[in-house]
Amino acid sequence: MTGRQDIDQIATRLVSLVPPGLADAHKDLRANFRDILAQGLRHLELVTREEFDVQTQVLARTRARVEELERRVAELEAGVSPRGA
Structure with a gap:
């Protein structure tokens, strides 16, 4: 199963795709991406x-x-x- 570290890495990759003009939102986006990914994976019954x-x-x-x-x-x-x- 994908671990917390893997989820963090995916969230970081997603944040890196955000345009530089939204740099202030990177921290919030990273947290949101991480939570959404974790929640989605929990529902997959892996x-x-x-x-x-x-x-x-x-x-x-x-x-x-x-x-x-x-x-x-x-x-x-x-x-x-x-x-x-």
Whole structure:
């Protein structure tokens, strides 16, 4: 997830795009840009790389377990004689 430092850097870049005639407003603009960026990112429901990696591992284990259970069910079904025969 984007950290506070990253947000500050983006806000600083945005302020650098403001015309020099508005130099007095740079401090306020930087604070406003930073707050708007932080608020927008909070609404994106992002996860950290660590959380993503943990969920990837959980999914891999779950898939392996499902495949094993499917194999066992297929073996059991193969061993059951058809009804009424």
